[in-house]
Amino acid sequence: MWSFFHKLGSPRWFYRISGQWLPWLMVISLALLAWGAIWGLLFAPPDFRQGNSYRIVYIHVPTSMVAMGGYVTMAVAGAIFLIWRMKLAEVAMRCAAPIGAALTFLALVTGSLWGKPTWGAWWVWDARITSVLVLFFLYVGVIALYESFENKQAAAKACAVLSLVGLVNIPIIYWSVEWWYSLHQPATIKFTSESTMHSSMLRPLLISIIGLYCFFATVLLIHMRSEILQRERTTKWVRELATGEK
Amino acid sequence: MRELSLSGVLAGLVRRDLQVAIRSRAALANPLLFFLMVGTLFPLGIGPEAARLGPLAPGILWVVALLATLLASESIFRTDYDDGSLEQMLLSPVSLYLLALAKTFAHWLISGLPLALMSPLLAMMLQLPAAAMPALALSLLLGTAVLSQIGAIGAALTVGLRRGGLLLSLIVLPLYMPVLIFGASAVKAAAEGLPFSGQLAVLGAMLALAVPLAPLAVAAALRLSVDQ
Numbered sequence: 001m002w003s004f005f006h007k008l009g010s011p012r013w014f015y016r017i018s019g020q021w022l023p024w025l026m027v028i029s030l031a032l033l034a035w036g037a038i039w040g041l042l043f044a045p046p047d048f049r050q051g052n053s054y055r056i057v058y059i060h061v062p063t064s065m066v067a068m069g070g071y072v073t074m075a076v077a078g079a080i081f082l083i084w085r086m087k088l089a090e091v092a093m094r095c096a097a098p099i100g101a102a103l104t105f106l107a108l109v110t111g112s113l114w115g116k117p118t119w120g121a122w123w124v125w126d127a128r129i130t131s132v133l134v135l136f137f138l139y140v141g142v143i144a145l146y147e148s149f150e151n152k153q154a155a156a157k158a159c160a161v162l163s164l165v166g167l168v169n170i171p172i173i174y175w176s177v178e179w180w181y182s183l184h185q186p187a188t189i190k191f192t193s194e195s196t197m198h199s200s201m202l203r204p205l206l207i208s209i210i211g212l213y214c215f216f217a218t219v220l221l222i223h224m225r226s227e228i229l230q231r232e233r234t235t236k237w238v239r240e241l242a243t244g245e246k
Numbered sequence: 247m248r249e250l251s252l253s254g255v256l257a258g259l260v261r262r263d264l265q266v267a268i269r270s271r272a273a274l275a276n277p278l279l280f281f282l283m284v285g286t287l288f289p290l291g292i293g294p295e296a297a298r299l300g301p302l303a304p305g306i307l308w309v310v311a312l313l314a315t316l317l318a319s320e321s322i323f324r325t326d327y328d329d330g331s332l333e334q335m336l337l338s339p340v341s342l343y344l345l346a347l348a349k350t351f352a353h354w355l356i357s358g359l360p361l362a363l364m365s366p367l368l369a370m371m372l373q374l375p376a377a378a379m380p381a382l383a384l385s386l387l388l389g390t391a392v393l394s395q396i397g398a399i400g401a402a403l404t405v406g407l408r409r410g411g412l413l414l415s416l417i418v419l420p421l422y423m424p425v426l427i428f429g430a431s432a433v434k435a436a437a438e439g440l441p442f443s444g445q446l447a448v449l450g451a452m453l454a455l456a457v458p459l460a461p462l463a464v465a466a467a468l469r470l471s472v473d474q
Contacts, residue, residue: 082466130423137420144416148407154474158403161466162417165399172424 009086011228012237018221025218032211036062040204047201053117056110058205062212064107064132068170070100070216071135074142075167078160088224090156091231093163094146095223099216101139107132127176128184135173138166255340256348263352266325277318277357278364284310285368296373303374304433307382308389310368311361312426315390318357319397320414322349323405323468332405336472346464347457350398358390374437381436381446388449389429395453395460396421402467406474425452 040058047054077093080086111129112122123129142159149155176184197205232238250258267273288306289299326332326349335345365386366379374382400418404410432445 134420134423137416141417141420144413145403148404148409148413149474151474154406154470157470158467161399161463161470162403165421165463169420 009088011087011091011232012235014088015225015228018225022218022221022225025214025221029211029214029218032207033215036204036208036211040201040208044201044204045198050118053114056114057201058208060107060110060114061205062209063103063110065209066212066216067100067104067107067132067135068173069213070096070103071139071163071170072167073220074100075163078163081156082160082164090160091224091227092220093160094156095220095227097139097142097146097159097163099219099223101136101143103216104132104136104139108136126184128173131169131173131176134169138163138169142166252340252344255338256344259345259348260352260355263349264355267352267356273318273321273356274360277314278360280317281310281314281361281364282368284313285372288372300373300375300437303369303372304378304382304437305430306372307365307369307374308386308426308430308433311365311386311390312393312422314361315357315393315397316415316418316422319353319394319401319418320404320411322353322398322401323471324401327405327471332468333472336469342465342468343461346398346402346461346468350394350461350464353398354391354394358394359387361390362386374433377439378433378437381442382433384446385429385432385442385449388446388453389425392425392449392452392456393422395456396425399460399463399467402464402471404471405468406471425449428452 036058041055044055044058046052074093074096077089077096080089081093108129111132115124116122142163145162146155146159149158229238229241285306288302288310292298292302323332326335336342338345362383365382369379369382370376397414397418399421400414403417404414407413428445428448432442432449435442435445
């Protein structure tokens with residue numbers, strides 16, 4: 001266990017091992033995403049009230065969940081970096097931010113597209129929508145803060161502090177639909193009790209969610225690998241990798 | 247040399263900050279003038295009719311007060327960073343956590359407290375019903391204290407940067423939003439004759455969370471800003 005933890009501190013080891021995982025992860029995530037999308041968009045039954053427009057759920061819910069999960073990933077990586085000064089955690093934190101911001105943006109756009117046929121408006125200032133918008137702002141703030149430091153070591157520490165502070169927003173998003181009586185429907189997938197969604201609709205949704213989490217991991221690994229190469233460009237192993245010399 | 251007790255050091259720090267603010271006057275007056283002037287923009291933009299301004303007044307007052315504290319928070323650590331006092335604080339045996347708390351408290355005394363006390367004046371000009379005045383002053387009293395804590399985190403993160411001003415608003419405003427929601431809703435409830443103690447309780451809870459936790463982030467941010 002501890003040797004694994006220590007090995008994680010070595011960018012070279014991570015680069016080699018992630019190169020082995022990457023093809024698998026890529027195939028699994030694309031397969032799951034395609035499976036979930038085809039099942040959800042073509043074969044799942046239409047909704048009793050919303051008809052076919054509800055099918056955007058198979059994109060909207062996974063992106064929203066991974067957008068939040070991505071923020072937690074970023075903040076946890078930031079905490080690990082602050083506490084143990086682990087280089088790899090710093091890279092993970094920095095690379096999770098743009099991916100998470102993009103997913104949050106997608107969640108907002110798909111939510112808006114879904115809102116038009118169901119609520120009759122592209123945008124409503126509902127508790128959950130607003131708090132997801134705040135999540136987007138938090139991501140953007142972290143990225144802007146990182147870019148404005150010239151000393152990247154200080155930038156990473158500053159972003160770690162900021163992302164930990166912004167973590168307060170995550171429970172607000174999660175429970176906003178229960179705390180405030182809002183237009184947005186409450187959670188339909190529950191871990192503790194029976195889901196309020198029929199299994200024929202729920203199963204493709206779960207597959208899409210798992211698929212998007214895998215996709216997030218894939219993109220994160222690709223980003224991290226290129227970031228590592230750039231940071232370690234002066235070391236011997238990267239030069240050997242680039243020139244093919246031994 | 248005279249030995250200083252911990253409370254003596256903290257009280258001295260607060261007293262020094264207050265003295266600097268009172269002597270230079272700008273730190274004290276500028277947020278208040280900003281508050282008044284931006285408040286004046288709204289009747290000019292929206293129209294002076296009481297029927298239209300009155301319902302909007304709670305939101306306008308809170309947004310303007312929030313922007314005034316945002317602008318003021320940039321200066322919390324600025325002069326101390328420029329003249330090297332901040333490095334002395336980091337070197338001193340007193341915990342940076344407590345020093346950060348004292349600095350933030352002094353800053354609230356300079357910016358937030360006068361703002362809360364002066365808010366009824368602008369509120370009257372914006373046709374806020376008189377019944378909502380206590381809610382406005384109380385919610386600003388609690389709310390600006392939370393805003394000062396959050397603003398101190400942003401100020402500590404950006405104090406080492408040459409152009410920190412706009413960046414500070416980008417990273418601090420998302421964290422300000424929950425305070426604005428409950429603050430403005432307390433005033434709105436009071437204006438409509440509804441009870442507002444619930445919203446004040448939430449603001450108090452935010453303050454109770456921010457006071458012990460925010461100085462942790464401020465201290466970490468000050469260390470990295472001075473180190474770089």
